[in-house]
Amino acid sequence: MRGKKVQRIQGRKLLAGAAIAGLCLLGLSTVPRLWVDADAGRVVSVEEVESVDACIRPPRAESASDNLFSAFETPTVYAQDANTEDLERPAVRELVDTAPIFSSVGVDNVRNEVYLQDSNRWGIRVYGRLENTKPGAPPSEPRRIISGDNSQIQFNSCVWVDPGSGDIYSVENDTGDSIVVFPNDATGDPKPKRHLHVTHRAQSMMLNPDTGELFLSVQYPPQVAVYSSTADGEEKPIRLIEGPKTNLSDVHGLALDTKNNLLYLNSWGNVSDYKVAGSGRFEAPSIEVFHTDANGDVAPLRIIQGPKTQLDWPGAMSIDPANGDLYVANDVGQSILVFHSNDQGDVAPFRVIKGAKTHLSYPTGVFVDAKNKEVWATSLGNSSATVYPLTANGNVAPLRIIRGAEENKQSLKFGKTQALAYDTKRDQILVPN
Amino acid sequence: MHPQIAVFPRLGGDNTPPVRTLEGQKTLISRTMHGFAYDEPRDEIVVMSALAQAVLVFRGGASGEEPPIRVIQGPRTQIWGTPYGANSQVSVDPVNNEIYVPAIPNRILVFDLTANGDVPPKRIITGISGAVAIDPIHNVLIVNGQRGLNIYDRTVSGEATPKGVITGPRAAIRRLDTIQVTTKGWIIAGGGDVTKGTGFVGAWSINDNGDVAPRWKIAAQKITGYDPYSVAINPAHKEMLIAAAGGNGRVRPTRGIMNAVVTFSWPEVF
Numbered sequence A: 001m002r003g004k005k006v007q008r009i010q011g012r013k014l015l016a017g018a019a020i021a022g023l024c025l026l027g028l029s030t031v032p033r034l035w036v037d038a039d040a041g042r043v044v045s046v047e048e049v050e051s052v053d054a055c056i057r058p059p060r061a062e063s064a065s066d067n068l069f070s071a072f073e074t075p076t077v078y079a080q081d082a083n084t085e086d087l088e089r090p091a092v093r094e095l096v097d098t099a100p101i102f103s104s105v106g107v108d109n110v111r112n113e114v115y116l117q118d119s120n121r122w123g124i125r126v127y128g129r130l131e132n133t134k135p136g137a138p139p140s141e142p143r144r145i146i147s148g149d150n151s152q153i154q155f156n157s158c159v160w161v162d163p164g165s166g167d168i169y170s171v172e173n174d175t176g177d178s179i180v181v182f183p184n185d186a187t188g189d190p191k192p193k194r195h196l197h198v199t200h201r202a203q204s205m206m207l208n209p210d211t212g213e214l215f216l217s218v219q220y221p222p223q224v225a226v227y228s229s230t231a232d233g234e235e236k237p238i239r240l241i242e243g244p245k246t247n248l249s250d251v252h253g254l255a256l257d258t259k260n261n262l263l264y265l266n267s268w269g270n271v272s273d274y275k276v277a278g279s280g281r282f283e284a285p286s287i288e289v290f291h292t293d294a295n296g297d298v299a300p301l302r303i304i305q306g307p308k309t310q311l312d313w314p315g316a317m318s319i320d321p322a323n324g325d326l327y328v329a330n331d332v333g334q335s336i337l338v339f340h341s342n343d344q345g346d347v348a349p350f351r352v353i354k355g356a357k358t359h360l361s362y363p364t365g366v367f368v369d370a371k372n373k374e375v376w377a378t379s380l381g382n383s384s385a386t387v388y389p390l391t392a393n394g395n396v397a398p399l400r401i402i403r404g405a406e407e408n409k410q411s412l413k414f415g416k417t418q419a420l421a422y423d424t425k426r427d428q429i430l431v432p433n
Numbered sequence B: 001m002h003p004q005i006a007v008f009p010r011l012g013g014d015n016t017p018p019v020r021t022l023e024g025q026k027t028l029i030s031r032t033m034h035g036f037a038y039d040e041p042r043d044e045i046v047v048m049s050a051l052a053q054a055v056l057v058f059r060g061g062a063s064g065e066e067p068p069i070r071v072i073q074g075p076r077t078q079i080w081g082t083p084y085g086a087n088s089q090v091s092v093d094p095v096n097n098e099i100y101v102p103a104i105p106n107r108i109l110v111f112d113l114t115a116n117g118d119v120p121p122k123r124i125i126t127g128i129s130g131a132v133a134i135d136p137i138h139n140v141l142i143v144n145g146q147r148g149l150n151i152y153d154r155t156v157s158g159e160a161t162p163k164g165v166i167t168g169p170r171a172a173i174r175r176l177d178t179i180q181v182t183t184k185g186w187i188i189a190g191g192g193d194v195t196k197g198t199g200f201v202g203a204w205s206i207n208d209n210g211d212v213a214p215r216w217k218i219a220a221q222k223i224t225g226y227d228p229y230s231v232a233i234n235p236a237h238k239e240m241l242i243a244a245a246g247g248n249g250r251v252r253p254t255r256g257i258m259n260a261v262v263t264f265s266w267p268e269v270f
Helices: A002-026 A068-072 B220-224
Strands: A030-037 A042-050 A093-095 A102-108 A113-118 A123-128 A144-147 A156-161 A168-172 A178-182 A194-197 A202-208 A213-218 A223-228 A239-241 A251-257 A262-267 A286-291 A302-305 A314-319 A326-330 A335-339 A351-354 A363-369 A374-379 A384-389 A400-403 A421-423 A428-432 B005-009 B020-022 B036-039 B044-049 B054-059 B070-073 B091-093 B098-103 B107-112 B123-126 B131-135 B140-145 B148-153 B164-166 B186-191 B200-205 B216-218 B230-234 B239-245 B259-265
Touching: A102 A374, A102 A384, A113 A156, A113 A374, A123 A156, A156 A202, A168 A202, A178 A202, A202 A251, A213 A251, A223 A251, A251 A326, A262 A314, A326 A363, A326 A374, A335 A363, A421 B036, A421 B230, A428 B036, B036 B091, B091 B131, B098 B131, B186 B230, B200 B220, B220 B259
Parallel strands: A102 A156, A102 A363, A251 A314, A314 A363
Antiparallel strands: A030 A042, A093 B259, A102 A113, A113 A123, A123 A144, A156 A168, A168 A178, A178 A194, A202 A213, A213 A223, A223 A239, A251 A262, A262 A286, A286 A302, A314 A326, A326 A335, A335 A351, A363 A374, A374 A384, A384 A400, A421 A428, A428 B005, B005 B020, B036 B044, B044 B054, B054 B070, B091 B098, B098 B107, B107 B123, B131 B140, B140 B148, B148 B164, B186 B200, B200 B216, B230 B239, B239 B259
């Protein structure tokens, strides 16, 4: 039976091939069309060929037997009666970034240490606050690294150090769905002292030492979850800020002005109600300001939004407690934006740290060290953390750099390589994060 | 965090920088881009903006902060995802001009490839959801459902009855975000237990049915430490690529690097 079938297919191939060749030769016009490799049935190029649909692409057949191009199929594959063949061949290539990719920064100005979240190797790297990688020198080595399966650090998007206890908090943005907490002297692969299960896509957090609350931003469905700062396990939030009135969407950065009881959040404008089909829409990025006691579906006190703001995928945010100035890591804007505490509407930042001298490259982390009058940033694009005077403005060189990779290294900025496609035209690999 | 689309040369390896990246507010892309397609005939990139219930179509050579050339979004689209997974997957049939969008409740929306704006799907396949691969040569549609590979006539609509279902302990299929089918009719999908280090990529026939072991198997996780969330194919060079990232209880990759694209030679399936 199999032999007769193959003969039939081969005969159909000859017949169909002759028919298509004839049709192509007879065509007259030169409309840009798609050409199909008859042997493979694969569209291989875009060329100027004659306008004869039959030689352009397989007709839209209702079933395989009606499809002219089914004649070109390779003798149909059957695997049911075959044994599995294990192909023990090595990979021909691995595309990876071997360096840490720094997504977030926390500063402990009591113990004089800096904590950098490495989202490529899933770890927290701890450096001395005054560490400074000299030009041309190899990357700085951390004092210690917290990483490994026991630590449960994964897809780590935010690091926060409690200035009182020194406890280290790490937010897990994806499969972990948790906040893990370590004692200040943690190193290696320790089990966390606390493991709080949180909503999927948690992004940024901060403690309010005055109220004993932990504020957590969640990208989608957008919300702020407020927990007890000692929450553990399956403990639920004390309250949630969520709903259409909040204007929150694809929430990233979060900052607390504890002096003025204000909560700042930023939104990327990717909006949809997960309960309603087809409710998606796009809005401009924004910063929402709430009272720290906000609860439920409440409107923000103020919104900063519009083209003057320069917001472009805003990341972490931090407040200068002395004056309420708001610092924003402005990822694709390649800048740190500084807004006044009472800014509202379409307003330009009053200071912008940006330019070649700054060494900023896709900054997603920012932290105001009020005690030392410095502002820190982490750059996804060059595996580094940079620190500036708190009043820096414009194209200014950093006071110090902690470099986690060789000088001038361009990071691959990988965060989660969960999908890919192959561009057959350019022979390139497309990799979304 | 930073939902870029980065583009690398085929021969890229350790620390090869991207030749271009698509990123920023104007692109409208968001995180959770788990399904992803390149449409060679039109030279277009098709991806979901998962948190905004939208399909985005870009120029194939798009770079920087370039907006999409088409956006499918709005009430008539019926695009609907879960709070956890959102609308993460999309597939393209460039031969028959169709876009497939898995959605809830347990359905696949099919749009015209040139659709733009708030347009209804041209047909809806119900009773199934998951990554879709289309074989325009043999006119079948494969859906990587929760329990295996479901094979349908390509033009299926409404409540669908599969022509074949590959599932069971011998098949050991697990769910990927993107699967592929070669022109010879080999379905490239994932299997094994990634928590035990046995994650693999297998090739099944479009004619398989029942609890069928793959014809070929590449034990990617054992060989490289990485196992796929998604697979892509490069027919011209007879290669198969996997997108790997940690998480979900996976065994930690031996190099300790949690993100990788790994390429295998696999001439048998092309």
